Amino acid sequence: MSEELIIEEETKESEEKRGFFSRLVSGLTKTRDNIISGMDSIFSGFTKIDEAFYEELEEVLIMGDLGVQATDSILEDLREKVKAMHIKEPSECRQLLIDSIKEQMDIGEAAYEFEDRTSVVMVIGVNGVGKTTTIGKLAGKLRSRHKKVVLAAADTFRAAAGEQLKEWADRAQAELIGGQEGSDPASVIYDAVAAAQARHADVLLCDTAGRLHNKKNLMEELKKMNRIIDREFPDAYRETLVVLDATTGQNALMQAREFNEVADITGIILTKMDGTAKGGIAVAIQAELGIPVKYIGVGETIEDLQKFDADTFVNALFTTEKPEE
Numbered sequence: 001m002s003e004e005l006i007i008e009e010e011t012k013e014s015e016e017k018r019g020f021f022s023r024l025v026s027g028l029t030k031t032r033d034n035i036i037s038g039m040d041s042i043f044s045g046f047t048k049i050d051e052a053f054y055e056e057l058e059e060v061l062i063m064g065d066l067g068v069q070a071t072d073s074i075l076e077d078l079r080e081k082v083k084a085m086h087i088k089e090p091s092e093c094r095q096l097l098i099d100s101i102k103e104q105m106d107i108g109e110a111a112y113e114f115e116d117r118t119s120v121v122m123v124i125g126v127n128g129v130g131k132t133t134t135i136g137k138l139a140g141k142l143r144s145r146h147k148k149v150v151l152a153a154a155d156t157f158r159a160a161a162g163e164q165l166k167e168w169a170d171r172a173q174a175e176l177i178g179g180q181e182g183s184d185p186a187s188v189i190y191d192a193v194a195a196a197q198a199r200h201a202d203v204l205l206c207d208t209a210g211r212l213h214n215k216k217n218l219m220e221e222l223k224k225m226n227r228i229i230d231r232e233f234p235d236a237y238r239e240t241l242v243v244l245d246a247t248t249g250q251n252a253l254m255q256a257r258e259f260n261e262v263a264d265i266t267g268i269i270l271t272k273m274d275g276t277a278k279g280g281i282a283v284a285i286q287a288e289l290g291i292p293v294k295y296i297g298v299g300e301t302i303e304d305l306q307k308f309d310a311d312t313f314v315n316a317l318f319t320t321e322k323p324e325e
């Protein structure tokens, strides 16, 4: 490649990154207003680092949905650093706090291997969290990378779920395999696996129901689907993603915990991060459960499903740059 072309490619890439960051910054406006303004007023309002200062910080972090566990660890870490580094000024704690939050979320890099392998992705989530929309966005994302995608509408509990998924499948130009309302989800998976193999699809995305009120049945249903995939598609790379609605805050954390008990979750997708002041839940989930948040939804278009990077996320939260209108 000529030098000019390389520069052009690099410029394009850095422009993309900028656009991505700006969208994240504007998507996180409410969360930033909620957590960061609270923190900044503590940093400027206190003249010394004392118990009252830590208590106020604790309150802001808890109110920002970072969860008790992550909040405790972050503050413990901050106290240690303040002591070790003989820090006296509250304002000097800002960067230390940013670093501590990043450390809490550092559970290794999220892997996106399935995007480039022949894979089967199970997507689980309770009604209304944005599961269908997310699967549509994910299909669109993969299609834009010229991947062949098949969708399995295995949430046969509600007819509307299948219809809605069909619309997304058409939009993303992906094939949809569905079943009658009330039919056995496992048989939809069976048909979808056969279709994916026959069409040499790259990724099979499976929309499955997640009724948490009956955990035993859910577990059995998931096991049955997994057995079919293991048997019929043994070489496929496997991924199990749970979709959670960030606007529900602590409830999303609870759902993640419960799903983690019934399935081997490989990643989380947090939706509606744009409309909420509870984006701090991403910290709680990653710190507490050690499961990577792999994607976040920051709006309703296909581009608004972004890969999640903890470092970028924390930078976007604490940025002083103004979000785009």
Ligand SMILES: Nc1nc2c(ncn2[C@@H]2O[C@H](COP(=O)(O)OP(=O)(O)OP(=O)(O)O)[C@@H](O)[C@H]2O)c(=O)[nH]1
Binding pocket: 125, 126, 127, 128, 129, 130, 131, 132, 133, 134, 161, 164, 271, 272, 273, 274, 275, 296, 297, 298, 299, 300, 304
């Ligand atoms: N602002 C915003 N809205 C979103 C996001 N993701 C999904 N939504 C919206 O949330 C609503 C619910 O999304 P669905 O995809 O229907 O939810 P679902 O979980 O599939 O619901 P069921 O199909 O009823 O189980 C829709 O209006 C979506 O447009 C997001 O990241 N940001």
